Amino acid sequence: MVGAKRLIDDSRAMSRRSFFAIMGWGAFVVGSTIALFQSLRFIFPNATNEAPPIVKLGPLTDYAVGSTTVFITDRVVINRDPDGIYAFNLICTHLGCTPRSFPDVTSDLVAEGIRGIKDPLTGQAATAQSPTLPGFKCPCHGSRYFRNSVNFFGPAPRPMDHINVEVAPDGKLLVDRGSFVDLKFRLKV
Numbered sequence: 001m002v003g004a005k006r007l008i009d010d011s012r013a014m015s016r017r018s019f020f021a022i023m024g025w026g027a028f029v030v031g032s033t034i035a036l037f038q039s040l041r042f043i044f045p046n047a048t049n050e051a052p053p054i055v056k057l058g059p060l061t062d063y064a065v066g067s068t069t070v071f072i073t074d075r076v077v078i079n080r081d082p083d084g085i086y087a088f089n090l091i092c093t094h095l096g097c098t099p100r101s102f103p104d105v106t107s108d109l110v111a112e113g114i115r116g117i118k119d120p121l122t123g124q125a126a127t128a129q130s131p132t133l134p135g136f137k138c139p140c141h142g143s144r145y146f147r148n149s150v151n152f153f154g155p156a157p158r159p160m161d162h163i164n165v166e167v168a169p170d171g172k173l174l175v176d177r178g179s180f181v182d183l184k185f186r187l188k189v
Contacts, residue, residue, distance in 0.1 A: 053178035059171045060085070060189055068134065068147055070101045076175055077101075077136075078165070079148060081122075084186030087165040087175045088149040092138040094156045099136035105144050107131035109153060117153075119146040121183065136160075150183070159183060 055074045063069060063080040070077050075090040075098055092099050106117050106126035118125040119133070124146070126133050136145040143154030150159045164179035165187050 053176060055175045055177065056168060057173040057175060060167065060173065063173075068101065072098070074175075074177075076163070076177065077149070078173065078175070081148075081186070084188045085165055085173070086148075086162060086186050087173075088160045088162045089177055090136070091160060092140065092143055092156055093151065093158050093160060094138065094141055094143050094154070097138050097140035099138040099143070099145060099160075101134075101136055103134050104132045105135035105137055105146075106133045109144075114153075119148065119150060119152070121148050121150055122146070148183075 055071070055076060057071065057076075057078065063078055063085060065080050065082055068077060068079050070090065072090070076087055077090050078085060078087050080086075090098055109117060110126050110128060110131035117133070124133055134147045136147075136149075138144070138154065138156065141155050143151060143156035145151050145156070145160060148159075149162065151157075162181050162183050162185060164176045164181050164185075166174050166176075167187070167189075168174045
């Protein structure tokens with residue numbers, strides 16, 4: 001207290017040592033305030049701006065047998081095969097990028113001499129005589145998936161996640177992006 005009073009009374013009496021002591025304490029107070037602010041901010045996480053987990057899509061008549069319908073903004077794919085309708089998240093299982101749909105994801109691999117490209121769920125195979133199979137390619141690291149989300153090339157460790165699909169009372173499809181189901185799950189229609 002006496003040192004502070006002396007400093008106020010005669011500012012010329014500040015020594016070099018006093019100046020650096022004041023600067024040091026000032027830096028300590030500023031640093032401690034920043035650390036306290038960051039600690040408090042850590043307690044309250046950032047809000048996510050993801051789409052709602054339940055998405056309402058079109059009526060059943062919009063999905064013909066053999067069709068693949070991609071909803072890129074919702075990151076959802078609806079497929080219909082003779083067994084029924086199924087859906088999966090359009091999220092690459094490697095690092096979470098959004099794969100793109102292509103009518104041919106296999107012919108370039110067959111041309112390079114890669115053999116044995118066969119979908120384990122449908123039995124479809126890419127051969128030299130018929131090298132074209134539809135599916136998805138991930139733009140980030142090149143993972144490839146068959147039309148039914150099964151991975152067959154690239155760093156993706158597993159198929160894309162299949163999600164629950166059901167019919168709403170108004171006849172439209174409801175897809176729950178947070179409810180995962182088995183690869184063989186089909187909504188019977």
